[in-house]
Amino acid sequence: MTVIADPDTGAHEPATDLVEPRSLTDADEIGSWAAEIRRLARERDAVVLAHNYQRPEIQDVADHTGDSLALSRIAAASDASTIVFCGVHFMAETAKILAPEKTVLIPDERAGCSLADSISADELRAWKAEHPGAVVVSYVNTTAAVKAETDVCCTSSNAVEVVASIDPDREVLFLPDQFLGAHVRRVTGRENLHVWAGECHVHAGINGAALTAKAQADPDADLFVHPECGCATSALYLAGTGAVPAEQVHILSTGGMLDAAKNTTKASVLVATEVGMLHQLRRANPLVDFRAVNDRASCGYMKMITPGALLRALREGRDEVVVDPATAAAARASVQRMIAIGQPGGGE
Structure with missing residues (x-):
């Protein structure tokens, strides 16, 4: 029988009984856990x-690994009857919106998002x-309710x-991220x-002072900056003043960062995102x-999806994400209008 060590206690238990390993470091443990995950995924x-x-x-x-919207579209196109979405709750909701006939599980339903929580449907109304x-x-x-x-x-x-596709005479309400809106x-x-005036607390904490200091210490490095970051304006300021050559500053989604990473010829890249x-x-x-502009820019909500949580989700079929059908239909329409304007590329 496959056994995996609990990284917190050192105790070994059968894989079928393992509930909550928060991290895995030993190659054998990781291999055994991954094999069990894949077996359970096939079974389910x-x-x-x-x-x-x-x-x-x-x-x-x-x-599949990627940004939230790309993964949701993969979910909708998949032949699998069950989607296990390792991310935060609004991402699993989006998968359910685009694939309403499928069962969508999130390994820990408590995994929220400070940005999504910065506006409610009532506040938007x-x-x-x-x-x-x-x-x-x-x-x-x-959230689905806001969509x-x-x-x-x-x-x-x-x-x-x-x-840019909207009539220039029409007012636009842009939400919820103030940095992307700016x-x-x-x-x-x-x-x-x-x-x-919403924000992701992790991206907001990646500030201009940290970016400037890192850029000055490595003047030849490219800068990959997510537009949700508090330092996005600083990055453009550095480029505008010539402190960093403009061709080294890239404001990119996560999908855009991945594309740029594959093609860069730079020896080093400073990355401003989670x-x-x-x-x-x-x-x-x-x-x-590749080095982080802020090494502490780690989302605790994202990291709630632990090896044990993923194992439990597959074994027990929890936690299932449910979206009210009427809410899902209205939310789906807003996503489809976006796709009709142009392919979304990287989701966030």
């Missing part, structure tokens, strides 16, 4: 999806009442394109774009030294 007719910010062992065992006739553009990093109140969704890679306003020059992204970047181009 499940596909395992992992977001780029997940723990490395979760990313490595997944059938009140904001809309203050701006009658405005077009609501919601980042995909929102249901939205005219068109966007991703970080196509937010500018989505907003980026869109800066690029489009649109003065009738109102931005909700640190889980480094695992995929290093796999994409092992010859490049």
Whole structure:
């Protein structure tokens, strides 16, 4: 019988009884755990999806790794009857919205998102009442209830394109991320774009001072900066003043970072996003030294999806994500309008 060591106690238990290993470090333990995950996935007719910010062992065992929207589209196209979404709750909701006939599980239903939680459906309805006739553009990093109140969704890679497609005389309510909204306003020059004051607490903590210090210490490094970051404006300022050559500054979604990583010829790249992204970047181009602008930029919600939680989800069929059909239908329409405007590329 396969056995796996509990990393917290050192005790060994049969894999079928293992409930909560929070991390795995030994190669044999990881191999045994991964084999059990794959066996259970086959047994349950499940596909395992992992977001780029997940723990490395979760990313490595997944059938597909990527950004939330790309994974949701994979979920919808999959032949599997069960989707196990290793990410935060709004991501699993989006998968359920796009694949309503499938069973969607999230390994820990408590895995929330500070950005998605920064606006509720009630708050959005009140904001809309203050701006009658405005077009609501919601980042995909929102709950199903908020998407249901939205005219068109966007991703970080196509937010500018989505907003540019709207009649310039129409007011736009952009939510919930203030940094992505500021980026869109800066690029489009649109003065009738109102931005909700929400943020991802992890990305907001990656500030301009840290980026400047790292860039000055490695002036030849490329900068990969997520537009949700508090330092995105600083990155563009550095480029504008010539402190960093403009061609070295790249404002990118996670999917965009991965594409750029594969093609870069730089010896080092400074990365401003959640640190889980480094695992995929290093796999994409092992010859490049990818380093975090802020080593502490780790999302505790993402890291709630532990090896034990994934094992339990597959073994017990928990925690299932349910979205009210009417809410799902309205939310699906806002996502489909985005896709009709243009392919979304990287989701966030």
